Amino acid sequence: MDNxxxxxxxxxxxxxxxxxxxxxxxxxTEVAAPSHVAGKVGNAVDLEKDSAQSQKIVDNxxxxxxxxxxxxxxxxxxxxKNTPMGIMNKWFFSTNEREYSLSxxxxxxxxxxxxxxxxxxxxxxxxxxxxxxxxxxxxFIVGVHNSADNTIKIYVNAGTPDSTAHSTGCxxxxxxxxxxxxxxxxxxxxxxxxEAFVYRKAxxxxxxxxxxxxxxxxxxxxxxxxxxxxxxxxxxxxVAPTIIHTTLPPxxxxxxxxxxPTIIHTAILVVxxxxxxxNSVTLKxxxxxxxxxxxTRFYAVAKRTTMRAKKKRxxxxxxxxx
Numbered sequence: 001m002d003n004x005x006x007x008x009x010x011x012x013x014x015x016x017x018x019x020x021x022x023x024x025x026x027x028x029t030e031v032a033a034p035s036h037v038a039g040k041v042g043n044a045v046d047l048e049k050d051s052a053q054s055q056k057i058v059d060n061x062x063x064x065x066x067x068x069x070x071x072x073x074x075x076x077x078x079x080x081k082n083t084p085m086g087i088m089n090k091w092f093f094s095t096n097e098r099e100y101s102l103s104x105x106x107x108x109x110x111x112x113x114x115x116x117x118x119x120x121x122x123x124x125x126x127x128x129x130x131x132x133x134x135x136x137x138x139x140f141i142v143g144v145h146n147s148a149d150n151t152i153k154i155y156v157n158a159g160t161p162d163s164t165a166h167s168t169g170c171x172x173x174x175x176x177x178x179x180x181x182x183x184x185x186x187x188x189x190x191x192x193x194x195e196a197f198v199y200r201k202a203x204x205x206x207x208x209x210x211x212x213x214x215x216x217x218x219x220x221x222x223x224x225x226x227x228x229x230x231x232x233x234x235x236x237x238x239v240a241p242t243i244i245h246t247t248l249p250p251x252x253x254x255x256x257x258x259x260x261p262t263i264i265h266t267a268i269l270v271v272x273x274x275x276x277x278x279n280s281v282t283l284k285x286x287x288x289x290x291x292x293x294x295x296t297r298f299y300a301v302a303k304r305t306t307m308r309a310k311k312k313r314x315x316x317x318x319x320x321x322x
Contacts, residue, residue, distance in 0.1 A: 003210050005223055008069075008201040010062045012220045013179070015045040015194050019055040022220040026063060026198075028055035028179065037192070040075040040138050041217040044194035047180040049085070052188045054181035059174045063090065063198060065145075067117075067169025070100060071203040073142030073155075074179075074196035075217055076189075078135045082106055085189040086182040087141065088196055092175040094183060096120045099171050102143050102154075103187070109133070113143030113154040117168035123152055125164040130156035135191075140212045145170060146202040158205075158212035195219070 011026040013019055017036055019028025034053040036043045047053045057063070076087060081104060089101035091114070098116035105112055110126040111133060117123075133139050133156070142155040150167035179196060180189035195217055203211075211218050 002206040004203055004207040008199050010198040010200055013196045014042060014220055016043040026057050028057050030055050039192055039194035041195050041219050044192040046192050047189045049188040049190035055179040056176045058176055063177045064172045065170040066172050067147055069147050069202040070145040071199040071201060075138055075140050075194040077138045077192040079191040081135055084187045086187050087189060088179045090175045090177050092183045097173040097175040099173060099175060102141055111141050113152055115145055115152050115166060116171045119171045119173055123164060123166040125152050125154050125162050127154045127156045127162055129160045129162050142208050144202050155208050158209045
């Protein structure tokens, strides 16, 4: 399984407290005061369809797409399913400003991904491989447009996707981005939505599986962590991977060369995020420590070799003098 990381990530809404975007500036305005309750990862937004509760943000470039890769999805838990419902979308059908949409169809009892290339034409793929979904159950829904192989796909719980051909990309218009409703008033969602995201890339099967995490989901914070699972020296054999942030220096940069290399004998979680400690954090830290360890070892070997050579020369001169 592959961590998709944060490159090409446009937005990630944890839904823990409100519609704040944990990654960028796409903070969602909450409509009709939805609550936030225990969800799949932390809290989720709880949307009541009778109140048309939802979240939205006006059109902007980071959430608009052309003929390019797109992946978006979230965790959903339905409280009812007797009506069609919008999950997340930029889709104003009354004014032919359709872009992309994840929704639930009560007619087919399927979740579906729909894409429009001009605001009027639509290409839809339904999750028939997975089948019907139930109320009171969490599902991980992901829609993917791959501009290289000209397909749109929908995944449920990282299972076998359904796919259909689509070669003309996505329409870029001025419709709002919304969670839990269509065009502000139509087909409101009834249930919980958690850990919603938008990527400007076609997520792979492995990346979707990583996000699904066997049904446990992932937090946004996990995207910016890179695990170094292998032992970093001979003493690490049999040592379980351990998070050892507390033993690392405050500044993970070139000043770290003064740190004893042996502190990295277990696996390390290195935060590749400049906001983590106020410095540019890279794997250079690990390379520096390993390089220092090697230099130290080589220096010691060279010193021993030099001392042996010096002793031989002194012994030779002593014999010659006699």
